[in-house]
Amino acid sequence: MLKYLYLNNFRNYENLEFMPEEKFIIFTGANGTGKSNLLEGIYYLGTGYSFRQARDENLVRFGSDYFAISGIVSCAGVDYKIDALYQREKKRKIIKINNKRVLPGSCSSYLPVVIFSPQDLILIKGAPSVRRRFLDLLVSQLKPQHSKDLHYYNNVLLQRNKQLRSIKTTDADLFPWEKQLSSLGARIWKRRISVFSQLIDYSSEVFASLSRGRILRGEYKFQINGIKESDDLAKLQGLLLDALQKARPNDRKVKFTTVGPHREDFCLYLNDHEARLYASQGEQRLISLALKVGQYQLLSLEKRAEPVLLLDDVFSELDEKHRVLVLDVMKKGSQVFATTTASFKEEYGRRKALTSHITMVYPKNF
Amino acid sequence: MHLYPSSLAALIEALRKLPGIGPKTAQRLALYLLHAPEGEAEGLAQAILDAREKIFFCSVCGNLTDTDPCELCRDEKRDRSLLCVVEWPRDIIAFERTGEFNGVYHVLHGVLSPMDGIGPDDLKIAELLKRVSKGDIKEVILATNPNVEGEATALYLAQLLKPIVPKVTRIAHGLPVGGDLEFADTATLSRSLLGRQVI
Ligand SMILES: Nc1ncnc2c1ncn2[C@@H]1O[C@H](COP(=O)(O)OP(=O)(O)OP(=O)(O)O)[C@@H](O)[C@H]1O
Ligand SMILES: [Mg+2]
Ligand SMILES: [Zn+2]
Numbered sequence: 001m002l003k004y005l006y007l008n009n010f011r012n013y014e015n016l017e018f019m020p021e022e023k024f025i026i027f028t029g030a031n032g033t034g035k036s037n038l039l040e041g042i043y044y045l046g047t048g049y050s051f052r053q054a055r056d057e058n059l060v061r062f063g064s065d066y067f068a069i070s071g072i073v074s075c076a077g078v079d080y081k082i083d084a085l086y087q088r089e090k091k092r093k094i095i096k097i098n099n100k101r102v103l104p105g106s107c108s109s110y111l112p113v114v115i116f117s118p119q120d121l122i123l124i125k126g127a128p129s130v131r132r133r134f135l136d137l138l139v140s141q142l143k144p145q146h147s148k149d150l151h152y153y154n155n156v157l158l159q160r161n162k163q164l165r166s167i168k169t170t171d172a173d174l175f176p177w178e179k180q181l182s183s184l185g186a187r188i189w190k191r192r193i194s195v196f197s198q199l200i201d202y203s204s205e206v207f208a209s210l211s212r213g214r215i216l217r218g219e220y221k222f223q224i225n226g227i228k229e230s231d232d233l234a235k236l237q238g239l240l241l242d243a244l245q246k247a248r249p250n251d252r253k254v255k256f257t258t259v260g261p262h263r264e265d266f267c268l269y270l271n272d273h274e275a276r277l278y279a280s281q282g283e284q285r286l287i288s289l290a291l292k293v294g295q296y297q298l299l300s301l302e303k304r305a306e307p308v309l310l311l312d313d314v315f316s317e318l319d320e321k322h323r324v325l326v327l328d329v330m331k332k333g334s335q336v337f338a339t340t341t342a343s344f345k346e347e348y349g350r351r352k353a354l355t356s357h358i359t360m361v362y363p364k365n366f
Numbered sequence: 367m368h369l370y371p372s373s374l375a376a377l378i379e380a381l382r383k384l385p386g387i388g389p390k391t392a393q394r395l396a397l398y399l400l401h402a403p404e405g406e407a408e409g410l411a412q413a414i415l416d417a418r419e420k421i422f423f424c425s426v427c428g429n430l431t432d433t434d435p436c437e438l439c440r441d442e443k444r445d446r447s448l449l450c451v452v453e454w455p456r457d458i459i460a461f462e463r464t465g466e467f468n469g470v471y472h473v474l475h476g477v478l479s480p481m482d483g484i485g486p487d488d489l490k491i492a493e494l495l496k497r498v499s500k501g502d503i504k505e506v507i508l509a510t511n512p513n514v515e516g517e518a519t520a521l522y523l524a525q526l527l528k529p530i531v532p533k534v535t536r537i538a539h540g541l542p543v544g545g546d547l548e549f550a551d552t553a554t555l556s557r558s559l560l561g562r563q564v565i
Contacts, residue, residue, distance in 0.1 A: 159479065163480040
């Protein structure tokens, strides 16, 4: 749960301090007043990146050369201070928990955020990297070691790719990097597989209830043949090492690593047809909604930290059915931050100014 | 704008080049040295020159020394059949503090890192192989840092050493991933040495 937020030179905010007084807050205001930016700041604190496919440098307030976000979050009854700092000139990102520097991504289990936004459609339509990022975020929110393994995996990957670019590279030069990719990669696989199958179980149930019993299926797409979901770590490690070594001649040609978890994707099927290719716009929207609700439900099972729900503009985007579903989820008592341009009647709830253009509404009936 | 006289500016600039020293600290140090008690600045200058002149790398192990071979390599009581491979001379200090190790050392002077353009030829690997092929070494302990580059270096060396040494081991990862030997406390380091495993 978020107890305190401070945005400094983040997007349109020079200085904004904010202490949520209620569990459910709606930010209302006209277009372009900074409502989504605020959610983006909260999301960044919980993930280390923007939910709008923006780069860190885009988040720096015009005319400034850094941004800083600080927050106090409560997690299983204990308060933690999280700081994120980005310096544009040095292209440097520093994340701290309780003043100790941590790897980016480490915050995801302290402040597990789930965003519902008009951009969610990209989960279905977008590139594989979007889906990998979504799955890896969920895995990291559930299993803190995952973000560390990903970080080291990517470091090893950069080293192997660099090594591939040198013409005098021998197999012995590649081996130490491949060996590490395979042990880290096997752990990444193992967690992805188990979390993905749970996610799909929840999401298909949600989807069935939203669509009068239609069937959503999902499949994690391994690039490497012969992997079974039941394989143990040692087996997976062996398969990945083998695949990396077989890929050497090709990798040398293209000068990067062409196999491994960093290239994989998952596929969604609506009544057995691939959703990306065959589902309608409305169906795709429904599937992305089901995935997000699935994410939220999986996180809710976790006793450690309650998920924080960020609802960007969903009131205007979703029809009545979905609105009811989202409100239902909210009734479970999670912290919710929502944005909308709509205005509310006085009796809807207490209100308070956040900035000169944004008003907070605390709805009565939650 | 008021500028410092050129000799003072040169001192500040020289200090600023030192690792871990920013412009503010450099300024403070320079002004301190200017007004330091009689003899202190001269003492510092002399100490730098002395160390530069007298300290070099041991021709056997690569440690910092003022005699060749170094004190550790000359010590008759140490077990020469047990060889611990480390990244930097400062790692030797860290291992010596644990009091657990009675073998000899070999300093690589770095780790493999293609990103930084560092390959096997840039490290003291040829020297290591030459030393080991003389035949009286029974065990090589690979004690590079437990980070991505340290691990890669250990794996690389293991490939080369296994055919020519009876036993090749890697220190146990009681150390946090991404941790640095230099900063590891003595207890953690002792445990990592005792819990070493065949690689
Ligand atoms: N890096 C930045 N520095 C300063 N201002 C920025 C930066 N990035 C975006 N903005 C401004 O922030 C404003 C608010 O954006 P935001 O997306 O939060 O609006 P909103 O309140 O969510 O509007 P809508 O209701 O249309 O979604 C935009 O007008 C944009 O120009
Ligand atoms: Mg908006
Ligand atoms: Zn020596």
